[in-house]
Amino acid sequence: MVRKGDAKLIRELNRSIIxxxxRKQGPISRAEISKVVQISPTTVASCINALMEDSLVMESGTGVSSGGRxxxxxxxxxxxxxLIGVAVNASKITxxxxxxxxxxxxxxxxSLRNETYSDVCDFLITRLKDFLAGFEQKDNCLGISITFQGIVDANKGVVVYNPKLNMSxxxxxxxxxxxxxxxxYIDNDTNGSxxxxxxxxxxxxxxxxxxxTIGDGVGASILVNDAIYRGYLGGAGEFGHTTINFNGPVCECGNIGCLENYVSWQATQSRIEEExxxxxxxxLSDVLKKKGQLTIETFHQAVLQQDPLALSIMDNIAxxxxxxxxxxxxxxxxxxxxxxxELANNNPYFIQKLNEFVLKHSLETHTENFEILPSSFGDDSEVIGAASVLLHDLFHSTIR
Structure with a gap:
């Protein structure tokens, strides 16, 4: 029996697939699309007409004939x-x-270190209004896609738990x-990445x-058989809150000895200042005296210059x-x-150290042809990740 709504769902899936x-193979003919996706020429033509009406697709010349026109x-x-992508972490909104x-x-x-506002939502809405004011054709905006650290219910668009911004x-x-x-659209930042x-x-x-991801916090996103594993309540991937030391410090989540307390930028900054x-x-001593605070960028520069203290702390994080x-x-x-x-981007020394460690300590059967690799997008990875939440709904609805 065909359920009510199945025909609409099939049309939407066909549209996303086509x-x-x-996107990947264009310019491409309608007939070739039909062969690739194994959907009837009539359905392909109908979908493309709809996509052209929405200004998502356009005609672009002619191809080689195999006989006929x-x-x-x-x-x-x-x-x-x-579309608008928004990446929100503990220190800034991009x-x-x-x-x-x-x-x-x-x-x-x-910056989110400015305490002139009391509510992140109101602050974000104001900043989005200011940003959109720079566009004449706001109707051409497909949507706003926002990523947050912490636990996010992507289906409902709810930030379930973000202790750094006191959101619940x-x-x-x-x-x-x-x-x-x-x-x-709302999702977890690491899922977006x-x-x-x-x-x-x-x-x-x-x-x-x-x-x-490692920066203000530590998180993980898990792709299993080409689908993101989100967990029962959308909370999978809280890697930073796995316990590595029951005699360690109390974490902001209430647990003891969480990984985040040993490798996040806040933990790193505190250790540098203590040393x-x-x-x-x-x-880094001169930097701290001149500027009054350390940044991830200055820490990276010290690592690149092979500063002994910076290398020692980087080794500890690794x-x-x-x-x-x-x-x-x-x-x-x-x-x-x-x-x-932010701690891993543009940091080949760190990636090398991680590879050396996991190849030494992981099961041999699990590390054949395995490698730890850097993000494809460097410093733009967070905000491109935010945009990708919406773009994947548009192009890749099957892996959501």
């Missing part, structure tokens, strides 16, 4: 429509406009849509991937994160692990 083929080719129309190839067209960041069960999707009247890798990165062919206060020699990664490798047996986030 649009993705056009030359076929008319179609391709993605990437710049007629746009807002960017993207075309349909996930290319950044405009980007701006706002916040219906952010409803709030944004009520204020801006634009379709809004994994979707970006699958859609646009260097690792699109892998079906069993794990993406780990310097004990008289350790480092170029050790603790490596312990966690060994457990992930032995548990999930992924093809690859991608490590992104």
């Amino acid at each position: 649009l993705d083929i056009i 030359k076929p008319i080719l179609v391709q993605l129309n990437p710049n007629d429509r746009f 807002i960017a406009a993207f075309n349909l190839y996930a290319t950044v067209q405009k980007k701006i960041s706002h 069960n916040v219906s952010l999707k409803d709030k944004i849509e009520a204020a801006l009247h634009i379709p809004t 994994l979707l970006a890798e699958k859609g646009y990165g260097h690792y699109q062919q892998a079906k069993n991937l794990i993406y780990v 310097l206060s004990q008289g350790k020699q480092s170029i 050790f603790y994160l490596g312990v966690g990664l060994v457990n992930i490798i032995n548990l999930f047996n992924p093809e690859k692990i991608i490590v992104g986030g």
Whole structure:
């Protein structure tokens, strides 16, 4: 028996499949699309007409004839429509406009260390209104896609738990849509980064991937047989809150000895300051005296300059994160692990140390052809990840 709504679902799936083929293989003829996706020419033609009406696809010349008239080719129309990607972490909000190839067209960041506002939602809505004011054709916006650290119910658009921003069960999707009247998507930040890798990165062919992010916090996203594993209540991937030391410090989540307390930027910054206060020699000492605070960028520069203290602390981070990664490798047996986030981006020394550790300590059967690799997008990985939540609904509904 065909359920009510099945025909509409099939049309939507066909549309996503055809649009993705056009994105990847265009310019391409309607007949070739029909062969590739094994959908009838009539259905393909109908879907393409609808996509052209929505300005998502356009005709682009003719192809080579195999006898008879030359076929008319179609391709993605990437710049007629746009979307907004928003990456929110504990220290800043980054807002960017993207075309349909996930290319950044405009980007701006706002610090979250400024305490002139009391509610992250109100602050975010104000910043989005300011950002959208720069676009003449707001109706061409396909949607707003926002990623947060912590536990997110992507289906309901609710930030379930984010201790760093003191958010609990916040219906952010409803709030944004009520204020801006634009379709809004919400997801966990690391899930977004994994979707970006699958859609646009260097690792699109892998079906069993794990993406780990390390910066303000530590999280993981798990791709199993080409589908994101979200867990029973959407809370899978809280890698930073796995316990590695029951005699360790109390974490903000209430547990003791969480991994995040040993490898996050906050933990790293505290350790650097403690070492310097004990008289350790480092170029970071001068930075702290001049600027009053350390940044991830200055820490990276010290690592690149092979500062002994910076290298020692980087080795320590690689050790603790490596312990966690060994457990992930032995548990999930992924093809690859991608490590992104502000502490890992543009840091080949760190990636090398992680590879050395996990190859030494993981099961041999699990590390054949295995490698830990950096993010495809570097410093833009978070905001491209945010945009990818919406883009994957558009192109890849099957892996959501």
